[in-house]
Amino acid sequence: MNTVRPESIALFCLTPGGVALAQRLREALPLTCFTSEKLLQPGFIPFGGSFAQTVQQAFSQYSALVFIAATGIVVRVIAPMLCDKLQDPAIVVMDERAEHVISLLSGHMGGANELTRQLATLLNADPVITTATDVNQMAALDTLAAKLDATMQDFRQVVKTINQMLVSQQRVGLWWDDDFAGSAQQYDTRGFIPVDHLDSLPALDALVCVTLRDALPPQKIPLYKLVPKRVVAGIGCRRDTQPQTVALLLNQQLAENHFDPLALRAIGSVTLKQHEPALLELAKNHQIPFDIFSVDQLSEHEHRFPASEFVRLTVGVGSVSQPAAWLMSNGKLVGRTLKQQGVTITLGVSDRC
Template sequence: MNIVRPESIAVFCLTPGGLRLAKRLKQHLPLTCYCSEKLLEDGFTAFSGTFAATVAQAFATHTALVVIGATGLTVRVIAPLLKDKLTDPAIVVIDEQGQHVISLLSGHVGGANELTRYLAGILGADPVITTATDVNQLAALDTLAVQLDADMHNFRQAVKVVNQMLVSDQRVGLFWDHDSLPESDDRWQTERYDTRGFVAVNSLADLPSDLSALICVSVREKLPDLAIPVFKLVPRRIVAGIGCRRETSFRLLISLLQQQLAKYEFDPLALRAIGSVVLKEDEPALKHLSDCCRVPFEIYSVNELRQHEHLFPSSDFVRQTIGVGSVSQPVAWLMSDGHLVGDTLKQQGVTITLGVSH
């Protein structure tokens, strides 16, 4: 999923009026602003060749593109670049008078709708948003997924089905499976999320009789069978600290990680990151594991781990080899702010400790 980051917004100015608007926006956001050589001023970057060529480059490197110019021109320029609404950057268009800010592409997952509202607020402009859920003042499943940093199986189809239900006045339940998390203070702060249009469900054993479907926010691998369609939205909350011998095989690592996740009944989609000590940053199996699971590989120095190693059993062999008595437990401790889950797996020279991040 593509989520707009303020430091990754490219703005394209085609006229002097566009430059003036961009200067106003730069007072509020860290923007990369492009313009032609003829309009070039301090703080702006010249187009790399043509406007279209520069847009094509930015399309691959920025999470959001803002064009201060005509909608039609923008559509023609970006049309050959479009790939997938789950990965394309947000595209927003602003007229050079600053009267309208238009969410053109990737409104939900890409964050264009949210960016449009923000930019319109800065300029005192009219935000133009046409996605059906927003027009009807409803939440959307893909927006909720972004807010939760969550994923789900068959995400694209689920979003299509659920959002269509919402705009068709069907009743879609929303259940927060707090019990799937190990500790009470790990629970989701539900008031932080946009749930307009969803029907709050407090218990799976007592569902409203008129629901057409149910969204279940859970990190649990399996849910009970219910009589209505259930879409499980899985927040990425689980982290794994991993220690291993040099040249450990990828097949062993992924097998043991899956084993540890299954032991505590976590859905594999709940994995947010793996981590290890700095001496393992180039370990092929760990890098492959990170790529395969599509999660970051976080690295910690020996000094960082030493600050917490007294909390855990130590190995003289590990200390002599690495410089600290344990790896997986202090790594998981740091990744989760001390919210560890269960026991550490120790098999065939591999240690894995799970935690819950916030």
């Protein structure tokens, strides 16, 4: 999923008026500004080859692209690169007089709607947002998912279904598991019907549940789990352990602690294991980061856990999975450490979005 970070916004301007507007925006936002050689100003970057070539390169490097240009030009230049609403960056277009700011692409998942409102506020411009949920002043499931850094089975189809139900005035409930109930007020949930208890539902057409659990009580209405990515796994293993062995043991550990596999946020290990095929394949298959920690980083927390002299002689620290999970979860470990077939796995739950 593509979530806009302020430091990853590329801005393109094609005219003197666009350059002047970009200079105003640079005072308020950390932007990387591109323009042509003949319009170049201090702090701007010249197009590399051509405008289209520069946009093509930026499309995969930045999470948001802002254009001070005609909408038609922008549509033509980005059209060959469009792939997927879950992958494409936010695209925002504005005129050089700063009268209108248009959310053109990836309004929800990419954050273009939010960025459009931010830019419009800075410029006292008119934000142009056309997504149905926003027009109807309702929350959107994909926006909520992006804010929570959450996902779900059949994400694309479920988002389409739930958002359509919301704008059609159907009754969609929203239940927060105990781990998230305390922060529910931070999120835009307009249009959803709050649900406090799964055993006493109000009249609903569907129910969305924010949870890490692998299973919930069955309901008589369609139930969709929105799973925040919060679970981390510190992993140690012998060299050349088979990838399927590590994968099976991780799934076993997740199941033992009743975590949905979709909740997995990252795995971590010691520097010596940074090229371990089983761990690299695991991270690739789950599409999650593989965090690497030095011996010194792990040693700071080694005293908290039982140590193995064999492991110390092999990697330089007496424990790998537990201090790695401790660091990734800020000390919030869960369950027992699994130790089987030369593999150790420790789970933790991170509170970071």
